[in-house]
Amino acid sequence: MAKRIIIVGAGTMGQSIGRLFGQHGWTVQAVDPTEAARDGFLATVPGSSATAALEDAGQADVALECVPENLALKRKVLAALEGVVPEGAPILSNTSGLTLEEMSADMARPERAVITHFFNPGDVIPAVEVVADKDAREGLCEEVMTLLRGLERRPVRLDHAPPGFVANRIQHAIMRECLHLVDQGVASPAEIDEIVQWSVGVRMALSGPFRQRDLNGLGTHLSIAEYLYPDLCDRHDPSPTLANLVGQGHLGKRSGKGFYDWPAGEDARAAEEALRRVIALARDSAD
Ligand SMILES: NC(=O)c1ccc[n+]([C@@H]2O[C@H](COP(=O)([O-])OP(=O)(O)OC[C@H]3O[C@@H](n4cnc5c(N)ncnc54)[C@H](O)[C@@H]3O)[C@@H](O)[C@H]2O)c1
Structure with a gap:
């Protein structure tokens, strides 16, 4: 019988994520x-079902919370999920950076929770960052890693999880510098996109930063790092350019304007398809 997940x-x-489980033969129910x-x-996850309240959702083999990034809400939802999966089964959180310790505080058995x-x-991007507490049930993390590999993901377990884990720290370090360059008048967003996409971007799509630096040569990297680091942005608050855009309601594609103008009706699926082709190429070159 198909395994069942409640999201x-x-x-x-x-x-x-519902599409991903559905494509791999799981029965998927949303709340x-x-x-x-x-x-x-229901429109984007074929064969799924959806309810308004968890009490109407029944039982599942695995539960996953994807509610907004709000600690009180995550805490409440994770505790409620204990009642809908068998004892010992994983209860997963898709938080972008909250800690398990904070989120599982109201659970009777917090050792079942895994980020x-x-x-x-x-269903497109292969990587998944996995964080389990040091008190996690023995074998739980490996069980979750196996589950994710079965969904054709590339999970990486982090034993120590600082805020933002790994990917968001790196993404934000890059964007902090990009916005700093805009604020300093060095280049426009479009010019930075052109330079980064066709240099660092294409390299990063095909190799990680460390493999790429090995290819280029570590001596050169060190020489540049020695004179460059003192000049890089180290501000502790978000750039005013970003804060002003958001303050004016310019949220990017979803509001029709961000760093660029986004006319309504543009098909998001085309961008997803392009992403899938790049991922297939990266997989080929990694094999
Ligand atoms: N959007 C991203 O790029 C992204 C990437 C990785 C991780 N995340 C994380 O995933 C989580 C969800 O983000 P999102 O972008 O899907 O948010 P979203 O706002 O698109 O979706 C959240 C959904 O949760 C529902 N919700 C609110 N309260 C609820 C409750 N009590 N019970 C059930 N559902 C409830 C909302 O109605 C909404 O449909 C967040 O923790 C976020 O940080 C987001």
């Missing part, structure tokens, strides 16, 4: 109080 929070991440989110889930940080879209 609480049927928004952006819940939908794409979300918002009708539009449930409708979106599985998927990337958007969860």
